[in-house]
Amino acid sequence: MLRTVNRVLLALAGLVLLCLGGGVLAAGAGLDVPSWWPWDGRRDVLLSVADRERWRDEGWWWPSIIAGLAVLVLLALWWFCAQLRRSRLTEILVDSGDGEGSQLRGRALEGAIESEAESLDGVSRARVRLSGRRDQPTARVRLLLEPYASPAVTVARLASEAVAHGRDSAGLAALPAEARLKAAKHGATRVT
Structure with missing residues (x-):
């Protein structure tokens, strides 16, 4: 707004x-x-x-x-x-180890982290947005949790699995992440 x-x-x-x-x-x-x-x-x-x-x-x-x-x-x-100026990071600079750098599309890394985060138990939907500089990106993760999900366990698994795999696959030294959790609201269903 x-x-x-x-x-x-x-x-x-x-x-x-x-x-x-x-x-x-x-x-x-x-x-x-x-x-x-x-x-x-x-x-x-x-x-x-x-x-x-x-x-x-x-x-x-x-x-x-x-x-x-x-x-x-x-x-x-x-x-x-x-x-x-764009708030979303469009590309990430990846050190390829040969003195040259390569570029990774920001949306590709966002999509990879999103799909892995959505596969976590108790996560209904995940949205990831990368921001910051090309060589030091930061991630903002929004998770929609199922009612049975444990927030502490979900955040720990998000950090150790989805964000860590994204950081390692892009060859980054660090990928700071901020996670925002929201509980999914389910309407009442009739059981007969």
Whole structure:
């Protein structure tokens, strides 16, 4: 939910800035702009002579304004790039031992760990998501447990079997994993 709100607010802010910038460029180019637009002609300026000369004697004023705006633009670009970054790891760097590296698709390792986790006794469904860096991935495992399953035993077997086999098969030194457990809800059934 927060990710969606973040992206909607970013898109709205970008749209407002794009419209304002386009309007200023249109007015500066001499194109027709609405009558309510504050800058309506080719000779009109964003800052009047009085506004610009108010701080003219202060040598620090304009460099500090330009530096502040530059920092603001860099922060906005960083925020925008952070929105586009994927949270799911698409590939894992595997050391093949010959000085070269190979790549393993993240979905392939996720699928292998999921299928082995689902084969554990008491696990109804498993979902695995890899995140982190290509050479140091982390796993988030969600397990839907049957009512008879023991959470402690299931987590121990998950760590010693499914996650350990995934770590060993990818040739990773470590594969930290976070497991979230949820109990399956079964509806009442009629026994006759």
